Amino acid sequence: MADWINILLKAFWCGSAAVGFGILFNVAKENLIVVMLGGFIVGLIKFSALKYVSPSIVLASFLAALVMGIYSMIIAQIRHEPLMTYATPSVIPLVPGVFAYRTMFGLIKLSSAAGDEYSRILSDTARNGALTLFIILSFVLGIIIPYQIGKDISRKIVKKGMV
Amino acid sequence: MEGKSPNRLNESDAFGALLLDIGISLMQAGANNSRIKITMADLAAVYHYEPDITIGSGSVSLILRDEDGNTLFSNIRSTSVHGINFSIISGLSRLSWSAEKNNWSQVELKKNFLECRKPAYYPRLTILFFVSLAGAAFCYTFGGGYIEMAITFIATFCGLFVKQQLTRSNFNTYFCTYAAAAVASMFVGLFEGAGILTVSPINAFSTCVLFLIPGVLLINSFIDLLDGNTISGIVKGVNALIHTLAIALGLLTTIIILNLKG
Numbered sequence: 001m002a003d004w005i006n007i008l009l010k011a012f013w014c015g016s017a018a019v020g021f022g023i024l025f026n027v028a029k030e031n032l033i034v035v036m037l038g039g040f041i042v043g044l045i046k047f048s049a050l051k052y053v054s055p056s057i058v059l060a061s062f063l064a065a066l067v068m069g070i071y072s073m074i075i076a077q078i079r080h081e082p083l084m085t086y087a088t089p090s091v092i093p094l095v096p097g098v099f100a101y102r103t104m105f106g107l108i109k110l111s112s113a114a115g116d117e118y119s120r121i122l123s124d125t126a127r128n129g130a131l132t133l134f135i136i137l138s139f140v141l142g143i144i145i146p147y148q149i150g151k152d153i154s155r156k157i158v159k160k161g162m163v
Numbered sequence: 164m165e166g167k168s169p170n171r172l173n174e175s176d177a178f179g180a181l182l183l184d185i186g187i188s189l190m191q192a193g194a195n196n197s198r199i200k201i202t203m204a205d206l207a208a209v210y211h212y213e214p215d216i217t218i219g220s221g222s223v224s225l226i227l228r229d230e231d232g233n234t235l236f237s238n239i240r241s242t243s244v245h246g247i248n249f250s251i252i253s254g255l256s257r258l259s260w261s262a263e264k265n266n267w268s269q270v271e272l273k274k275n276f277l278e279c280r281k282p283a284y285y286p287r288l289t290i291l292f293f294v295s296l297a298g299a300a301f302c303y304t305f306g307g308g309y310i311e312m313a314i315t316f317i318a319t320f321c322g323l324f325v326k327q328q329l330t331r332s333n334f335n336t337y338f339c340t341y342a343a344a345a346v347a348s349m350f351v352g353l354f355e356g357a358g359i360l361t362v363s364p365i366n367a368f369s370t371c372v373l374f375l376i377p378g379v380l381l382i383n384s385f386i387d388l389l390d391g392n393t394i395s396g397i398v399k400g401v402n403a404l405i406h407t408l409a410i411a412l413g414l415l416t417t418i419i420i421l422n423l424k425g
Contacts (some may be wrong), residue, residue, distance in 0.1 A: 013300035020297025023285050024374065025193075027249045043304065082198055082256045085249045088379055092297075095376050098305050101369030104411045108418060140385045148389065151197070 007047045014043025014093040021089040031085060034075055038090030042068050046094065058134045061094045065142025072143075073150040083150065087143050096135040102128040174269065178210060179227050179236030181273055185255055186216070186223035188280050191244050192251035195383040196392045199223065205259035210269065220398040221245075247379050254279030287327065294374050295320040301373050307366035314354050314364065318371035322347025326375070337409045340375050344413025347371040352421040368414070375410050377403040 018039025022032050042064045049060035072087035106125030113121050182203050189199045196218045207214040207227065212235070215226040222241035228234055258279065262272050285293075298319030299312040307315065326343035330336075351367045380403040388396030417423070 010304050013303045017297040017300040017304070020293040020295075020300070021374075021378075022249075023290055023293045024297075025247045025249045025379070026251075026282065026284060028253060028282070031249075031253070080257050080260045081253045082194070084195070084198070084379075084382070085253050088249075088382055091382075092373075092376070092378050093301065093304060095373055095378065097301060097369040097373045097376075098366065100407075101365065101414065104414060105418070108415060136381065140382055143382060144385055144389060147386065 003051055007044065007051065010047050011040045011043030014046075015040035017093045018042070018090045021092045025089055027085060027089060031079075031081070034086055035089045038068055038071060038086055039093055041071060042090055042093055057096075057131065058138050061096075061135045062138035062142045064094060065091050065139035066145065069143045069146030073146045077150070083147050087147075091139050091143055094135065094139040096132045099128045099132040099135065103132055175212065175227055175229075175235035178212065178269055179225055179238060181269070181276065182206060182214070182227070183223055183225050183238060183240045185258070185276055186218070186225070187240050187242050188251060188276075189255055190218075190221070190223060191242055191246060192249070192255075193245065193247040193379050193383070194252045195386045195390075196395050197386060197390050198252065198256065202256050202259060206262065206272075209259055209263045218392065218395065220395050248282070250282035251279060254282060291320055291323055291327075294323050298371055298374060301370040302366050305366045305370055307370065311364060311367040314351055315367045315371045318347045318350040318367065319374055321350050322371065323374055337405055340406050340409040341413045341416075344372045344375055344410040345416045346413075348414050348417040349420070352417045352423055355423065356421055372410050372414065375406065377406040380406070 015036040016039070019032055019036045022035040027035055045067050046060045046064040049063050050057065053063075054060070068087060068090050069083075072083045072090070075081075075086055076083040103125055106121055106128060109121050110118065110125060185206065186199050186203050189202060194202075199218055200216050203216050203223075203225070204214055211230065213228040213230070213232075215228070217224045219241075221243060222239055224239035225236070226234060227236040255276070258272065258275060261267070261275065265271075267275070295316045299316040302312045302315040322343040325346045326339050329339040329342055334342075348368055348371060351364050351371055354367075355364050380399050384396050384399035384403060386396075387393075387399060390396075
């Protein structure tokens, strides 16, 4: 399968995942299409960045979340809604489930391993744990940076209006 | 306060109580502290009050003053119910904008608030179907095949169903998360044990419990910490951590019972 078709397919499924979480969080029906598009953008940026920019999943997750944060901020301003309504379900596809699972499974195996096996499992588990932590941090910060900047801009606009 | 008419005091009592109701409803719907403060302060400004709002991990306190600095209302309200409902957050956040635009009286504001507080919920089957589809979608993005996706779909469906049932029976929220993770992963484990899967179901295993990840809590925790609401941020962060541990414990239970090799 061509790379770009694979990226588009994954982006589509990220959009579907975002809709699922939108429904779980009881996002209003009229906002679900925005959430789906958000999830699609997140998938598109993440997998494109992994393929064409850098193999670092931390960087790819950060870029995807940052773009998602900006997208949510713009839509939130237009629709007079909180940014989190759009941003939270859309970034859920960035949750590093596999790395978290491997970390947890490694910790379980550590309890019965010995010798060289122990060192190998320990190093794998530490790597997966660090990746899990940094991916979570990267997508949370990616969302929060535009949120904070947007809030500061709004405050300045309100202050200017008062003067 | 001496110079204020009884009407003004009654009005501010009613408005203060309404504002606290709005704050508590936002908290129960999973809004971060900043969102609660902004919504309450904007509404108070629309009706020409100056508020002092303090938000704890499960409480909202409010002092309302008039333009001259006289205290008109002071009260605190707390809640132990916490969930996630973005429709309520959206509706309540729009209240101040609508109140200003439509020049609502306080009675109209209260009527609209009560309408926002009871939004339409998706039917249970719709939630189960779409969240399960989300689980299958995750499985694909993590590299799973179509058989793994189908297994993840059913596993997520079972896990979420169990969580909904336990939540309805008022079980401890962490126990609900643990039981849901155990049931969902057990389902995948049984498929592997039955020899239906030719490859290791690592993708199905790790994605069938993703619907339990406390993403909202985690993001709210960081927002609160960055906003300077340190205690609230830590409380939410610890809450998210316990949920994550409950998920890990659920997976661990399955791995030990079915003696899976990973």
